[in-house]
Amino acid sequence: MKPRQSRRQRNAPTISDVARAAGVSPMTVSRVINAENNVRAKTRESVQAAIETLGYTPNRAARSLASADQIIIGLLYSNPSAAYLSELLVGGLEQASRHNAQLVVEKCDSERDAESLAARLMAGGVEGLLMTPPLSDLPQIRELLRSSDTPAVAIASECARDQTSAISIDDYSAAHAMTRYIAELGHRRIGFITGDDKQVASGRRLAGYRDALREAGLPDDDALIAKGLFTYRSGLGAADQLLALDDRPTAIFASNDDMAAATVAIAHRRGLDVPADLTVCGFDDTALATTIWPELTTIHQPILAMARAAVDLLVEKIRAQRDGEAQECRHQLLDFTLVERQSDAPPPHSAT
Known part of the structure; x- marks a missing residue:
């Protein structure tokens, strides 16, 4: 049996470490490693010295x-x-x-x-x-x-x-279209589960949701917005938060299918029927959207084509x-x- 790699081995020096030590860009290090000619002799010497000092081994x-x-x-x-x-x-x-x-x-x-x-x-x-x-x-x-x-x-x-x-x-237009669709079904309190706020798409989807609410004459209520991270687990917590409200939403639009599936699970746990008691909609149209029951109404994002x-x-x-x-x-x-x-x-x- 092969021995486990030590933490030190797993954290072996990287090309970025070599670049920082030599005071050059990672691409310059790459050129030296690949023996390209367009590197000055002094720079090449600095990079090679850094490689030797750090014990860096290129990916052969x-x-x-x-x-x-x-x-x-x-x-x-x-x-x-x-x-x-x-x-x-x-x-x-x-x-x-x-x-x-x-x-x-x-x-x-x-x-x-x-x-x-x-x-x-x-x-x-x-x-x-x-x-x-x-x-x-x-x-x-x-x-x-x-x-x-x-x-x-x-x-x-x-x-x-x-x-x-x-x-x-167009994440904004997609979220706007879904929110408008839910409003046209007659829902007045529409909850929303955001995605990871580090991703630009998350902000765009939230903006589409908010603008569609305003255009439909519905309240833009911060209590109806719960934070998610595009993960199933984060969707569980966000859905629980929304459905625990005294005046809970009658529909929840989640920023991806994973969090929408989690919302369906929380609804069932609370004894709510989907969709008779609660409408749940997702985003992406991944395989998950058609492997849960009920199958999700969602935004089809053509991931394969993208x-x-x-x-x-x-x-x-x-x-x-x-x-x-x-x-x-x-x-x-x-x-x-x-x-x-x-x-x-x-x-x-x-x-x-």
Whole structure:
């Protein structure tokens, strides 16, 4: 049996550590490791000294991939929803295969590790990055991409800037449409469960909900808004908070399907029927939306199509960079759909 890795081994020095020690960018370290010619002798000596001092060992497997005549792209993700992630990976892998591109996937468990993980991917030969929120919104990641001149595409993000293009739906309009739909069913007290406030999409969905309430002449009541984190567990607490109100909502719109499924579970625990006593709606239309009962009315976010479009755009940017052409930074919007299923109904007669 192999011995377990010690904590020290797991926390081996990264390319970012070498870059900081040598006073250069991670991309410069990558160029030295890959024996590229466009590095000054003094800089090369500083980097090599830092590598020796820190005992840094490059990722040989990834470097061997980089030597092949194909495009190597990385996917850096940190998403708590397994259903969402599954569709993202399927779309990304399928499209990468169509381009004869190699997709290297890296999970980031902590935001503080994001920069070093991204730098490690680039040092291993990755020419461009696919990212999901909240990683794509982190300032240290944006600075690393800018300083290293690495093309990137953010999936499900509206933050196109510098080196990073973006693929998303219009989160504001989608949340506005769902809230209006619920109001048109006759609901007057509509609860809302937010997503992680570190993600731009969370704020956009909340704004769409608030504006739709105002346009329908309904109260914009902070008591009807509960904080979630896009996780099932956070949805349990948020739904419990809303349903414990003396004047509880007759409908709850959750910012993703995981939290909507949690809301259905809490409703059942409290003896409420969905949708006769409580309408519950979600967002994303992942596989989870049709594997619970009742099936969720939700916003269909085309995650597979977004992942495929992101790979197409990143490959295009990488080829442009190889040819010495300017890379266009753009934000591409895909269409969303409001999908009606079995989890919504007019409010109980006593609430109208």
